[in-house]
Amino acid sequence: MKRIKGKVVDAKNNGGFHDLRAYKKAEAMLRNHDYKEARLYHLCFTDTEDKDTYLSAIKALAEHLRKHNIRCQYKAGLEISRSGKLHMHVFFLTEGHLNNPDHILNRKTDGWLALLCLRKGIDFYLNHPRNPLHYGKDGSQKNYATVPKTKPEKVEDCCTWIQYLYKNRDKPATGTVYFSSRPEREIRA
Secondary structure, eight states: OOOOOOTTTTSTTOOSBSOHHHHHHHHHHHHHOOOSSEEEEEEEEESOSOHHHHHHHHHHHHHHHHHTTOOEEEEEEEEEOTTSOEEEEEEEEEEOSSSOGGGTSSOOTTSHHHHHHHHHTOEEEEEOOOSGGGSOTTSOOOSSEEOOTTOHHHHHHHHHHHGGGGBSTTOOSSSOOEEEOOGGGSOOO
């Protein structure tokens, strides 16, 4: 089998792809969506050794977005930090056409997501896209990357960004590592 190279997974001693098949599904999610204003958010949940707490937070977040008429899909993966702490990265692909996901996906201390994490005894942070392709017209950095099908360079950059989830370094040695939503549960606008 031909080895697939990836900008992120092959950089910084990331060890290549941990699960190429899972990455290909994430790539397909980004390339094949039917959203009018697709946005990709990268969150990291921390502060518990219980993966089920992370999963329940992610599922509650997806449900809350959908209740607010924001279509979404996600891909998530467990990692163990160098200090031995379990954490979970998740990439949410959202539809921003009818309602703004930023009202929910933000770091406001009194925001819905911060309060959810407080109730569950965890914390989170948002990882901003680093490529200026996704910055605002005024040059400001956003909490998300845009994934318009009409801009192949942005889709490519998002495919590169989501590779981080599938890097070999820091993955648990046993158990299920990757989790995802079921697109058939999405609401249709």
